[in-house]
Amino acid sequence: MSHEATLSHPSGIHGVMVEFDTPEELLAACHEAHAAGYRKMDAYTPIPVEGLAEAIGFKHNKVALCVLIGGICGVVGGLGLLEWITVIAYPHNVGARPLNSWPAYIPITFECMILLASLTALVSMLAMNGLPRPYHSVFNVPAFQRASVDRFFLCIESSDPKFEQADTLRFLETLGGREVNVVPE
Amino acid sequence: MATIEKAEHKELPQQLIPDPGPDVILGKGHTYDSVTARIAGISFLPFKNSPKKWLVGAFIAFCFVNLLMLAMGYLFMRGIGIWGVNIPIGWGFAIINFVWWIGIGHAGTLISAILFLLKQDWRTSINRFSEAMTLFAVACAGMFPILHLGRPWLAYWLFPYPNSMWLWPQPRSPLEWDVFAVSTYGTVSLVFWYVGLIPDLASMRDTAPHLWQRKIYGFLSLGWRNSAIHWHRYQKAYLLLAGLSTPLVLSVHTIVSFDFAISILPGWHTTIFPPYFVAGAIYSGFAMVLTLIIPLRSWYNMRDLITLRHIDAAAKFMLGTGLIVAYGYSMEAFFSWYSGDKYESFMYWNRMTGPYGFTYALLILCNIALPQMLWSRRVRHNILLVWILSLVVNTGMWLERFVIVVTSLHRDFLPSSWGIYIPTKWDWATFTGTLGFFMFLIFLFVRALPTISIFEVREVVHHEMHGQHNQPVAEEA
Numbered sequence: 160m161s162h163e164a165t166l167s168h169p170s171g172i173h174g175v176m177v178e179f180d181t182p183e184e185l186l187a188a189c190h191e192a193h194a195a196g197y198r199k200m201d202a203y204t205p206i207p208v209e210g211l212a213e214a215i216g217f218k219h220n221k222v223a224l225c226v227l228i229g230g231i232c233g234v235v236g237g238l239g240l241l242e243w244i245t246v247i248a249y250p251h252n253v254g255a256r257p258l259n260s261w262p263a264y265i266p267i268t269f270e271c272m273i274l275l276a277s278l279t280a281l282v283s284m285l286a287m288n289g290l291p292r293p294y295h296s297v298f299n300v301p302a303f304q305r306a307s308v309d310r311f312f313l314c315i316e317s318s319d320p321k322f323e324q325a326d327t328l329r330f331l332e333t334l335g336g337r338e339v340n341v342v343p344e
Numbered sequence: 345m346a347t348i349e350k351a352e353h354k355e356l357p358q359q360l361i362p363d364p365g366p367d368v369i370l371g372k373g374h375t376y377d378s379v380t381a382r383i384a385g386i387s388f389l390p391f392k393n394s395p396k397k398w399l400v401g402a403f404i405a406f407c408f409v410n411l412l413m414l415a416m417g418y419l420f421m422r423g424i425g426i427w428g429v430n431i432p433i434g435w436g437f438a439i440i441n442f443v444w445w446i447g448i449g450h451a452g453t454l455i456s457a458i459l460f461l462l463k464q465d466w467r468t469s470i471n472r473f474s475e476a477m478t479l480f481a482v483a484c485a486g487m488f489p490i491l492h493l494g495r496p497w498l499a500y501w502l503f504p505y506p507n508s509m510w511l512w513p514q515p516r517s518p519l520e521w522d523v524f525a526v527s528t529y530g531t532v533s534l535v536f537w538y539v540g541l542i543p544d545l546a547s548m549r550d551t552a553p554h555l556w557q558r559k560i561y562g563f564l565s566l567g568w569r570n571s572a573i574h575w576h577r578y579q580k581a582y583l584l585l586a587g588l589s590t591p592l593v594l595s596v597h598t599i600v601s602f603d604f605a606i607s608i609l610p611g612w613h614t615t616i617f618p619p620y621f622v623a624g625a626i627y628s629g630f631a632m633v634l635t636l637i638i639p640l641r642s643w644y645n646m647r648d649l650i651t652l653r654h655i656d657a658a659a660k661f662m663l664g665t666g667l668i669v670a671y672g673y674s675m676e677a678f679f680s681w682y683s684g685d686k687y688e689s690f691m692y693w694n695r696m697t698g699p700y701g702f703t704y705a706l707l708i709l710c711n712i713a714l715p716q717m718l719w720s721r722r723v724r725h726n727i728l729l730v731w732i733l734s735l736v737v738n739t740g741m742w743l744e745r746f747v748i749v750v751t752s753l754h755r756d757f758l759p760s761s762w763g764i765y766i767p768t769k770w771d772w773a774t775f776t777g778t779l780g781f782f783m784f785l786i787f788l789f790v791r792a793l794p795t796i797s798i799f800e801v802r803e804v805v806h807h808e809m810h811g812q813h814n815q816p817v818a819e820e821a
Contacts, residue, residue, distance in 0.1 A: 203569060266595070270524040276584070277535050281535045285566065295569055308376060
């Protein structure tokens, strides 16, 4: 079926995709594809597989950095808000206690840190993953719906400089997967 | 065309699936496909095939939701005079139920965050469900302080926002800390729960039998496509959320206990409150988890997914946190005697022997005496008995809050200001109404979303295929 798909989509294909039964086979295939010089590719798995993202050349996970920045903004923003309220905007003398009674501000500052860091974790993870995304070409392969159930996929994308449809298809066929498909755009 | 098994979604497995026993977290013979179909299948069940018990339970819960609406409507018309609260007991059921509900939520976060960081694999089958429980319990908890405000429609005054009166809340007050703690806790619990759901919603999208279901789950899954790079960021975000939720859950009940401990009232003004409140919260939360998962696994024939291993571990957690709570009670009693303060020692003597003495006796019975049965392995493996004990502990933890709130307030420093608190029928209607509201949300959740984290159970399947988990894992704390 893959070759018919090729004919009906002579141009504008997203890439070529191979399907595996186990994460181990997929991991080996990813290492092989990376060794063969392919760089623009992605793997799709129903469970997170350790080392898979690294195998396809993913290096910089910036989620933690974003969360750190979010947390720092939470601390600064939370404490700043309370100081501003109690010292500048609404100074209120209660039993001659100091206006800047900072130990009492720790709980709220802490909660603001957690809140902003958590929201940053959600937003940064989704934003860097490009989600929400209503359409993506990989879903054009009918078998791909099993990527969220029990199959493991490797897709080499047409934007890869080394991508040559016929060659890449042949290369994927040597990897020993179940089925090789062309992914229409 | 892909051939994912869709026929299974029509009805639940017919024959009884046995429990694989206390040593395994997942029944034998499961594959990636079978766990996906089993768990997602519960939500794809046609409505007419719902278990009868689900229909009856949801209907009863819905009746109590209506009772809650009635109680709230009457409250808004007449004010909090319809409740039993009055000086000296200005904090009656409202704060008792608030603390009780928020405490129940804590076990959910503990299971999903702390046990995740500790790599306890038995958390996998129950974490999603407990997170949902957390969320709904926090929703119930949040209602009470707002209803108790007197003018609930002005609840937004609790938050600092620029307003034409140029008035700001008082951030030195523990009650204001509570506003931030509870709202942060609710928000972060929702985020954590939703992040956990995203890959499962994608599985639901890809296996749903009907187009409308694929559309709804597809919309909710945000276009998740299981990319390895996405998983990498996802796991990092999940780990960080777990790391952030862990201090959060400890801080929330600590701050709730500050509502009492920062005051100078005998019976409230003690430094042991924060740790013993946190332990009590987890104690009651595990009791609620057990109260809910035991019927759930039986109604939906999921004994191979939620096994005796989970129940045994939760029961041990209940026993352990119960002992911390017992230590808290004894230290409270010891220090009120040892301090030599006459108000303190009078307060404790009155708590044990005064007009509310029976609640203290019941509290000791429910929270300390009866749960000691859980030391026995035979009791922990008797599902019915564990379920009954979980109800006993829930009752006991509710009594604890009643004892702390009411007995400390009702005998003030001056005998002329002493009083008695009797909850009215509207107090009970509001409380049982929130119970119904909580149960109704749980029923809807079981119906519409995967109750067990599908992708994490697939990971368990993967580990078992490779024999890493053939022997039982190390015993937990």
